[in-house]
Amino acid sequence: MTDTIAPEWKTSEWLNTPTPLTLESLRGRVVFLHAFQMLCPGCVMRGIPQAQRVAELFVGAPLIVVGLHTVFEHHDAMKVESLRAFLQEYRVRFPVGVDAPDPDGRSIPQTMNAYSMQGTPTTVLIDARGVRRRQYLGVHDDLLLGAELQTLLLEVDS
Amino acid sequence: MTDTIAPEWKTSEWLNTPTPLTLESLRGRVVFLHAFQMLCPGCVMRGIPQAQRVAELFVGAPLIVVGLHTVFEHHDAMKVESLRAFLQEYRVRFPVGVDAPDPDGRSIPQTMNAYSMQGTPTTVLIDARGVRRRQYLGVHDDLLLGAELQTLLLEVDS
Amino acid sequence: MTDTIAPEWKTSEWLNTPTPLTLESLRGRVVFLHAFQMLCPGCVMRGIPQAQRVAELFVGAPLIVVGLHTVFEHHDAMKVESLRAFLQEYRVRFPVGVDAPDPDGRSIPQTMNAYSMQGTPTTVLIDARGVRRRQYLGVHDDLLLGAELQTLLLEVDS
Amino acid sequence: MTDTIAPEWKTSEWLNTPTPLTLESLRGRVVFLHAFQMLCPGCVMRGIPQAQRVAELFVGAPLIVVGLHTVFEHHDAMKVESLRAFLQEYRVRFPVGVDAPDPDGRSIPQTMNAYSMQGTPTTVLIDARGVRRRQYLGVHDDLLLGAELQTLLLEVDS
Numbered sequence: 001m002t003d004t005i006a007p008e009w010k011t012s013e014w015l016n017t018p019t020p021l022t023l024e025s026l027r028g029r030v031v032f033l034h035a036f037q038m039l040c041p042g043c044v045m046r047g048i049p050q051a052q053r054v055a056e057l058f059v060g061a062p063l064i065v066v067g068l069h070t071v072f073e074h075h076d077a078m079k080v081e082s083l084r085a086f087l088q089e090y091r092v093r094f095p096v097g098v099d100a101p102d103p104d105g106r107s108i109p110q111t112m113n114a115y116s117m118q119g120t121p122t123t124v125l126i127d128a129r130g131v132r133r134r135q136y137l138g139v140h141d142d143l144l145l146g147a148e149l150q151t152l153l154l155e156v157d158s
Numbered sequence: 159m160t161d162t163i164a165p166e167w168k169t170s171e172w173l174n175t176p177t178p179l180t181l182e183s184l185r186g187r188v189v190f191l192h193a194f195q196m197l198c199p200g201c202v203m204r205g206i207p208q209a210q211r212v213a214e215l216f217v218g219a220p221l222i223v224v225g226l227h228t229v230f231e232h233h234d235a236m237k238v239e240s241l242r243a244f245l246q247e248y249r250v251r252f253p254v255g256v257d258a259p260d261p262d263g264r265s266i267p268q269t270m271n272a273y274s275m276q277g278t279p280t281t282v283l284i285d286a287r288g289v290r291r292r293q294y295l296g297v298h299d300d301l302l303l304g305a306e307l308q309t310l311l312l313e314v315d316s
Numbered sequence: 317m318t319d320t321i322a323p324e325w326k327t328s329e330w331l332n333t334p335t336p337l338t339l340e341s342l343r344g345r346v347v348f349l350h351a352f353q354m355l356c357p358g359c360v361m362r363g364i365p366q367a368q369r370v371a372e373l374f375v376g377a378p379l380i381v382v383g384l385h386t387v388f389e390h391h392d393a394m395k396v397e398s399l400r401a402f403l404q405e406y407r408v409r410f411p412v413g414v415d416a417p418d419p420d421g422r423s424i425p426q427t428m429n430a431y432s433m434q435g436t437p438t439t440v441l442i443d444a445r446g447v448r449r450r451q452y453l454g455v456h457d458d459l460l461l462g463a464e465l466q467t468l469l470l471e472v473d474s
Numbered sequence: 475m476t477d478t479i480a481p482e483w484k485t486s487e488w489l490n491t492p493t494p495l496t497l498e499s500l501r502g503r504v505v506f507l508h509a510f511q512m513l514c515p516g517c518v519m520r521g522i523p524q525a526q527r528v529a530e531l532f533v534g535a536p537l538i539v540v541g542l543h544t545v546f547e548h549h550d551a552m553k554v555e556s557l558r559a560f561l562q563e564y565r566v567r568f569p570v571g572v573d574a575p576d577p578d579g580r581s582i583p584q585t586m587n588a589y590s591m592q593g594t595p596t597t598v599l600i601d602a603r604g605v606r607r608r609q610y611l612g613v614h615d616d617l618l619l620g621a622e623l624q625t626l627l628l629e630v631d632s
Contacts, residue, residue, distance in 0.1 A: 077242070394559070
């Protein structure tokens with residue numbers, strides 16, 4: 001799964017950014033990709049807050065936090081109007097893409113499927129060359145996450 | 159504000175109950191009325207969990223926990239389909255009424271207005287005779303809340 | 317165990333009070349007796365903070381919080397000099413008695429033995445007439461504790 | 475302060491290790507030095523638990539967690555008998571040295587003075603060559619701490 005170029009994400013919409021982001025355009029920076037659903041308690045209670053702290057604490061580092069709204073259940077309940085209000089109320093400032101629905105109507109959206117994510121929250125660490133280095137289901141310990149981010153950040157400088 | 163008969167709530171829909179509830183039909187029981195919005199962080203993080211603990215810990219007592227979805231902002235983001243998914247994901251089992259929208263299109267729904275609630279979460283304690291005894295904006299300390307509930311519960315028996 | 321007059325405590329020393337307290341002298345007030353050891357993690361992390369919140373939140377009520385240092389292990393490690401520093405550092409302001417050592421040299425001190433306490437923290441609720449109404453090993457839920465305190469407090473007024 | 479060889483510690487006693495440790499003997503490993511007092515609430519509530527998590531999560535890495543009991547107040551209250559019981563009750567397994575008292579009777583012990591520590595808890599990160607790289611008063615954020623540890627750990631391998 002890891003140590004290969006991370007698949008380009010497929011999105012239908014972006015929030016918190018004037019223009020859509022592509023993974024390819026982010027080469028040179030470490031990407032902290034946080035896949036979540038706005039009605040997933042583990043995401044709201046722990047995953048999103050961790051992503052927000054990463055964005056705040058590593059400001060100035062060659063790192064970008066990107067959210068991905070990977071809705072795979074309750075699709076009618078988590079449309080983009082609801083997501084927009086959610087991001088505002090929870091003060092999520094980082095860019096968030098909406099994972100593109102499956103063209104054949106399956107419940108799993110396209111990027112979630114391409115990354116073989118098993119649920120939400122899922123965090124993916126992508127290095128500056130675009131290689132997927134780590135992928136976690138659930139919330140990783142802050143100490144270990146800090147260590148793993150630093151490994152990727154130190155590679156950027158060398 | 160307090161110590162008068164609590165206004166009957168006005169609702170457009172009910173979840174987690176086979177039939178709509180009226181406040182009047184609950185006479186004889188203490189009513190813990192929890193007004194919330196599903197996208198209000200303070201409600202999700204602290205208010206709803208407190209209401210759930212009250213429901214669990216006082217099971218067997220003459221007390222009912224009733225939720226009221228008092229949407230006063232982001233109306234399109236918190237429709238009943240979203241609320242239904244929210245209740246399922248957060249395992250909220252107590253009955254929840256949807257506060258009826260203002261007929262003239264103002265943002266504050268009818269029950270919220272009748273109770274002069276200033277925001278969410280708001281908790282209202284109504285005694286077994288239907289008298290509104292306490293109303294808090296925000297989340298009250300558990301020790302004090304337990305004490306105030308007990309005052310009302312002991313009146314039921316006497 | 318409960319519903320009988322609580323045994324008078326036996327103490328060798330008092331801190332945070334100009335004169336020793338006797339249980340009998342506290343008739344007319346609810347007594348929240350918190351038995352702890354200064355090196356017991358559950359006491360430090362949860363029991364003492366709960367007792368402090370009770371003391372703060374019920375100020376003005378006919379209630380007194382009393383600590384009892386019931387050392388039953390590591391006796392040399394928890395002498396009164398250490399306890400005094402502990403109370404200062406943790407800002408414990410309520411009166412604390414030192415449970416009197418067993419005269420025959422057994423490890424369990426006298427009050428702990430008289431109350432049949434099984435460990436620390438133990439909380440005992442004694443009503444205004446001196447009757448032991450509840451005794452918990454461990455830390456009780458704040459909501460239920462608030463309710464039980466209120467039951468005893470309402471009896472004082474009637 | 476940083477980026478010079480860390481002063482050798484001066485200790486009067488060691489716990490949780492069969493033989494005293496010297497800083498010099500730890501060359502080749504990153505040293506996480508945690509200076510604490512057993513009656514300091516910030517140490518007990520946050521500093522010690524963080525040090526324990528570092529020890530657990532980085533097991534297998536070329537890193538050692540070392541405690542230093544730097545008593546600068548309430549000296550009579552925190553003698554070695556009390557410290558020994560504290561370590562047992564809080565399940566602190568890493569080696570802990572007792573900072574040597576000042577020979578002229580001043581309150582600040584020798585290592586605390588040599589490192590110019592301003593209070594407890596203080597954490598010092600020393601790299602594998604013995605250079606003091608970071609020193610924090612208080613508790614550092616886990617994400618940043620993990621990143622800083624990783625910087626030092628990656629240097630060991632290269």
